[in-house]
Amino acid sequence: MAVPSTxxxxxxxxxxxxxxxxxxxxxxxxPKGLAVTVESVEARLRxxxxxxxxxxxxxxxxxxxxxxxxxxxxxxxxxxxxxxxxLARMLKQVMTVLGLAWVDPNEQVQITDAGNLFLxxxxxxxxxxxxxxxxxxxxxxxxxxxxxxxxxxxxxxxxRLMQAVDGSVSxxxxxxxxxKARLIDDLDRVAEQIDAFRELSxxxxxxxARQCDAFGIGGPRRGSIYNTIRLNQSYAYRMWALxxxxxxxxxxxxxxxxxxxxxxxxMEEYAVNGTYIDFANQKEFLAWMGNPEATPTKQAALDxxxxxxxxxxxxxxxxxxxxxxxxxxxxRRMMIDERTLEDNIEKNFEEFGKRLGLxxxxxxxxxxxxxxxxxxxGQDLKTGKYVVIELKRDRAADRVFGQLSRYMGWVRKNLxxxxxxxxxxxxxxxxxxxxxxxxxxxxxxxxxxxxESKMSIRSV
Numbered sequence: 001m002a003v004p005s006t007x008x009x010x011x012x013x014x015x016x017x018x019x020x021x022x023x024x025x026x027x028x029x030x031p032k033g034l035a036v037t038v039e040s041v042e043a044r045l046r047x048x049x050x051x052x053x054x055x056x057x058x059x060x061x062x063x064x065x066x067x068x069x070x071x072x073x074x075x076x077x078x079x080x081x082x083x084x085x086x087l088a089r090m091l092k093q094v095m096t097v098l099g100l101a102w103v104d105p106n107e108q109v110q111i112t113d114a115g116n117l118f119l120x121x122x123x124x125x126x127x128x129x130x131x132x133x134x135x136x137x138x139x140x141x142x143x144x145x146x147x148x149x150x151x152x153x154x155x156x157x158x159x160r161l162m163q164a165v166d167g168s169v170s171x172x173x174x175x176x177x178x179x180k181a182r183l184i185d186d187l188d189r190v191a192e193q194i195d196a197f198r199e200l201s202x203x204x205x206x207x208x209a210r211q212c213d214a215f216g217i218g219g220p221r222r223g224s225i226y227n228t229i230r231l232n233q234s235y236a237y238r239m240w241a242l243x244x245x246x247x248x249x250x251x252x253x254x255x256x257x258x259x260x261x262x263x264x265x266x267m268e269e270y271a272v273n274g275t276y277i278d279f280a281n282q283k284e285f286l287a288w289m290g291n292p293e294a295t296p297t298k299q300a301a302l303d304x305x306x307x308x309x310x311x312x313x314x315x316x317x318x319x320x321x322x323x324x325x326x327x328x329x330x331x332r333r334m335m336i337d338e339r340t341l342e343d344n345i346e347k348n349f350e351e352f353g354k355r356l357g358l359x360x361x362x363x364x365x366x367x368x369x370x371x372x373x374x375x376x377x378g379q380d381l382k383t384g385k386y387v388v389i390e391l392k393r394d395r396a397a398d399r400v401f402g403q404l405s406r407y408m409g410w411v412r413k414n415l416x417x418x419x420x421x422x423x424x425x426x427x428x429x430x431x432x433x434x435x436x437x438x439x440x441x442x443x444x445x446x447x448x449x450x451x452e453s454k455m456s457i458r459s460v
Contacts (some may be wrong), residue, residue: 008204010211018208020216021180026149027229030236031093031142036123043073044091044102046119051109053414058105067300069395092421096282098131098142098287102370110414112290118433124125124243127292132242133266134289139319140282142297151276152184153296154236155243159267162256166189175229179236184276186409223453266295274295275320278313287372291406300305306393307372307403309342311335311407334428338391341426341451342375345389349378353387356424356447360387369414371406387423392434400425401438404446426451 005208010018021409047067051060065346068074083293095101095199101125120125127458137150156177161178162169165188177190197205199297212224233252240246245263247255254335259267275298288294288304298317305314311332318331345352346365353360367374376389388407392400408421423446425434430448 007152007210008201008207010204010207013196014200014204014208018215021212022225023347024180025217025225026145026147026180026182027171027225027232028137028150028154028178028181028236029142029144030148030232030239032232032235036094036098036128036238036242037130038128041070041094041098041100041123041128042119042314045095045111045115046071047071048091048095048101048103048109049119052111053108055108056106057109058104060109064307088132092113093141096286097135097139098128099134100131101285101287102283108414112286112370114290117292128242129244130292131289132239133245133263134294135239136276137294139289140285141376148265150182151278152181152186153270153274153276155245156267156270156274157184157187158179158254159245160255160271161191161194162254165194166258169194169254172205172252174252175226175233176209176212178234179229184274197339202222210229217272224363224366233265268295269295272440273299275301275317277301279304280308280310281368283368284308284368284373290370303399303403306335309335310367327370330396335393337428338393342391345376345426349376353378353380356449358382358387358422369407369410371410372403374407374411377411380422386416387424389424389426392425398433401434408445423447424449 012227036453048064050067051057051064054060065074091101095103095115097210098114099112100110100118102110114131119125121127131193133155134153135155136153138144138148158178171371173194177193181187181190195393197208200208209226213224215227217223217228237252238255241248245257245259247257249255273312276295277300279288284304288300288375294300298321300410302317302321305317315328315332315333319328321366323331342365346362349360349362358378359381359382363377363379364374367377370457374388376393378387378389379385382388388404388411390404404423404425408423412418412421412458425438425446426432426449428451432448435448438448
């Protein structure tokens, strides 16, 4: 005789939830690896800095591991396995995800501004907390396919979620609801789901979780998306707790700390102007994450998209900032004109250099760096000096000048061996603000150039 089931029956609403949960594989995947603490990151990053610009990571990795062993930091082996030693893979994930360093097998090791700030800070925990607060899902530093469907900042999302549901999210609520959110716009829906879930009996809550866990997705050791999130949960929790705004208690419940000072101001700004930035590649992501002053605002997104000549993405942000139809039309025309200008300068680079009194050769266009893509990078054959050329691209004077300075600093450190680097700003009109920003610098190092159609230019 069959024994009657004691499991509670789920309502049609929760049956639909289980089905939708099981077929939607997107979730908040956090890379596994080094337990992220101030001590563990500092020990490895400080030794890694010894190898900055000392050769490709693939070539210096063995020496780095020996230094870790000598300092009793790690007992890792230095053999490569399938294209990268476990240590190399771990470092690439942790250091890149946190925006502290670039670790690529075929490229030079580089420490970012955020990484240097962390190493030199008296309060290192505060630097990592800020990095965790800014960290976005998804990003090019993480290759998980399911991860790419998520487009939000998890720590601000969790903070606002906990503010909406009485200050905490249990482990089961995290697995069922929070870790499945895709957009910041999902916040109200997720909060409502948690409220409705809390109205269920404990037996019904357990049944919802059991059925989600029973919804198999295939693959070794995975079983279900619920189990996949459960296996990843401890790694994710360490990242969220790193922000120092979220606490994990003994029952794996997330609890909200009191938010004050700079964090409060950050969250207020995020609520009004925050947005997800769609980075094109790891270096673009690290240029933003490695800049400790960068914040995920609409203006920052606009600067990223304009910088890489992404007309459609830039126009969408411009529209969200309140641009009228006429302003959008002018903005599109400006971007197309400046793209054409960049094409013309590239095709006539030697002539462009002559009009500046330089004998230029082109090193690269949209030259990839850890502080962003340089529009045009050249070198003066007379002096050997590198020349960084930036188009204004509708950016405010302080932003274009600040970005040019960052590019020049990066080139000076990583390409020019500390020697002087020249800068050129090209714009349809050099306004007083841009002129004033450059007046404080040595005029022999930065040239301001106005352009007209057909490559007519003049220095100002």
